[in-house]
Amino acid sequence: MTDIPTIWDAFATAELWQIITLSLSVSLSAAAIAAALGLPLGVALAVWRFPGRRVAIVTANSLLGLPPVVIGLVLYLLLSHEGPFGWLGLLFTPTAMVIAQAVLALPIVTALAHRAAEDLWAEYGDALLVFGASKSRAVPVLIDMGRVAMLTAVLAGFGRTISEVGAILIVGGNIAGYTRTMTTAVALETSKGNLPLALGLGVVLIGISTLISATAFALIGRSPR
Amino acid sequence: MRIIWRALAVLLVALAPAAYAADAPPQTIVLASTTSVDNSGLLQAILPGFTKATNISVKVLAQGTGQALDTARRDDADLVLVHDPEAEAKFIGEGHGINQRQIAWNDFIIVGPKGDPAHIAGGHDALAALKAIAATKAAFVSRGDRSGTNALELRLWKAADIDPKAAGGGTWYRDIGGGMGQALNAAAAMPAYTLSDRGTWLSFKNKGPLVVSIEGDPHLINRYDVIELNPQKHGNRKLAAAKAFADWLVSPAGQAAIGAYKVGGEELFNPSAEHPK
Numbered sequence: 001m002t003d004i005p006t007i008w009d010a011f012a013t014a015e016l017w018q019i020i021t022l023s024l025s026v027s028l029s030a031a032a033i034a035a036a037l038g039l040p041l042g043v044a045l046a047v048w049r050f051p052g053r054r055v056a057i058v059t060a061n062s063l064l065g066l067p068p069v070v071i072g073l074v075l076y077l078l079l080s081h082e083g084p085f086g087w088l089g090l091l092f093t094p095t096a097m098v099i100a101q102a103v104l105a106l107p108i109v110t111a112l113a114h115r116a117a118e119d120l121w122a123e124y125g126d127a128l129l130v131f132g133a134s135k136s137r138a139v140p141v142l143i144d145m146g147r148v149a150m151l152t153a154v155l156a157g158f159g160r161t162i163s164e165v166g167a168i169l170i171v172g173g174n175i176a177g178y179t180r181t182m183t184t185a186v187a188l189e190t191s192k193g194n195l196p197l198a199l200g201l202g203v204v205l206i207g208i209s210t211l212i213s214a215t216a217f218a219l220i221g222r223s224p225r
Numbered sequence: 226m227r228i229i230w231r232a233l234a235v236l237l238v239a240l241a242p243a244a245y246a247a248d249a250p251p252q253t254i255v256l257a258s259t260t261s262v263d264n265s266g267l268l269q270a271i272l273p274g275f276t277k278a279t280n281i282s283v284k285v286l287a288q289g290t291g292q293a294l295d296t297a298r299r300d301d302a303d304l305v306l307v308h309d310p311e312a313e314a315k316f317i318g319e320g321h322g323i324n325q326r327q328i329a330w331n332d333f334i335i336v337g338p339k340g341d342p343a344h345i346a347g348g349h350d351a352l353a354a355l356k357a358i359a360a361t362k363a364a365f366v367s368r369g370d371r372s373g374t375n376a377l378e379l380r381l382w383k384a385a386d387i388d389p390k391a392a393g394g395g396t397w398y399r400d401i402g403g404g405m406g407q408a409l410n411a412a413a414a415m416p417a418y419t420l421s422d423r424g425t426w427l428s429f430k431n432k433g434p435l436v437v438s439i440e441g442d443p444h445l446i447n448r449y450d451v452i453e454l455n456p457q458k459h460g461n462r463k464l465a466a467a468k469a470f471a472d473w474l475v476s477p478a479g480q481a482a483i484g485a486y487k488v489g490g491e492e493l494f495n496p497s498a499e500h501p502k
Binding site: 080081082086091092173174175176178188190191192193194195 | 255260285287299300403405406407409410428429430431432461
């Protein structure tokens with residue numbers, strides 16, 4: 001985007017749409033993975049009593065503030081050709097970015113799902129068991145009962161992934177047309193002194209994530225109990 | 226909840242191929258390079274011609290020279306294009322690099338505020354300018370990131386017999402630990418002097434109060450070299466395709482493409498494969 005002065009000109013380029021598509025596919029994939037693992041995990045932590053449970057809960061909560069650059073660096077070392085997983089050839093690919101962001105979002109989804117499920121379990125747990133539900137059957141029921149809170153947990157995870165730049169810059173490399181996302185493009189255009197375009201990209205990014213949150217809440221608001 | 230899962234699944238199925246199909250394109254090399262050749266727009270301008278001629282596409286990592294060489298050392302790149310003679314010599318000496326060739330040169334400049342607190346504007350002597358900056362304690366932004374530009378800046382201070390960190394670390398000497406663009410943004414905001422390569426400066430769009438203060442000192446020449454990787458240490462990389470790109474850069478076609486790249490009518494890089502500077 002060297003000679004593109006403003007966001008309005010950028011809209012005419014295929015590059016911007018490709019960047020938006022990549023941002024969404026990476027961040028939604030990462031949030032979906034975090035949701036698929038984190039929701040059942042968070043609810044399970046509320047339902048089952050087992051040794052180490054407190055430790056797991058404290059760990060999930062303390063990892064809410066996982067620094068993206070550190071995750072990026074650790075993954076970089078693991079995925080580098082000199083690292084243990086170098087043979088996978090994943091460094092500087094979108095897949096590496098999905099992994100990094102899923103790791104960042106997982107504790108958020110887990111901790112928030114746990115908090116929501118704990119209240120529900122305290123209130124309805126006995127009733128569920130009386131009506132013959134097993135604990136493993138109770139997990140999806142609790143996710144469904146607390147669906148607005150669960151959605152908030154997933155959207156909080158998505159908010160982390162779509163806005164994140166530190167980790168994907170390291171493991172993705174910000175390669176034009178391949179691993180360049182909205183956030184890394186904003187960082188790049190800022191470094192080129194192209195502040196109007198950087199700001200424009202930022203506004204588009206905020207608009208897209210707002211749209212996704214609004215759509216998700218609209219969908220869940222209408223879904224039957 | 227089910228509808229959300231369904232929506233997520235649909236999105237995943239729709240969007241995932243876009244991300245994953247791109248994971249293994251045919252004949253793609255990773256070029257570890259510097260921000261100055263990428264952010265200036267040079268690579269973006271010349272790569273389509275190369276890809277069209279050879280069907281090899283080039284993924285560019287824009288890093289500082291030190292980081293680019295480290296990426297190649299770790300076996301994570303296929304070719305390097307950098308600009309720090311000392312770091313390059315070390316890289317080759319360690320047995321990582323072979324067949325170093327100069328592709329182009331331009332120059333470094335010292336830029337600073339129009340107000341010119343150190344009274345150096347219009348000069349052609351970089352060492353005298355740094356001495357004046359230190360003497361007047363005028364603000365100076367250092368990249369501090371082991372890039373080629375940062376390495377030259379530190380060599381210049383040494384040649385001027387000044388230890389800037391001891392003299393002004395935390396006060397007038399401001400090590401920002403960032404890329405060229407970040408350094409120029411910082412210098413424009415403070416305002417402060419800084420050392421920049423001419424390519425990034427010419428294409429930089431947030432100059433603010435900054436103007437060129439010092440240029441034309443022979444100390445300030447900026448040489449860009451392409452270095453291939455040694456097959457003995459990096460045999461599993463795509464060295465043949467990388468060599469094709471290196472060869473193209475120094476070929477008449479590549480040299481013509483480099484010379485043809487202009488910003489605002491100014492040539493940013495002087496092709497110099499024939500007659501290295």
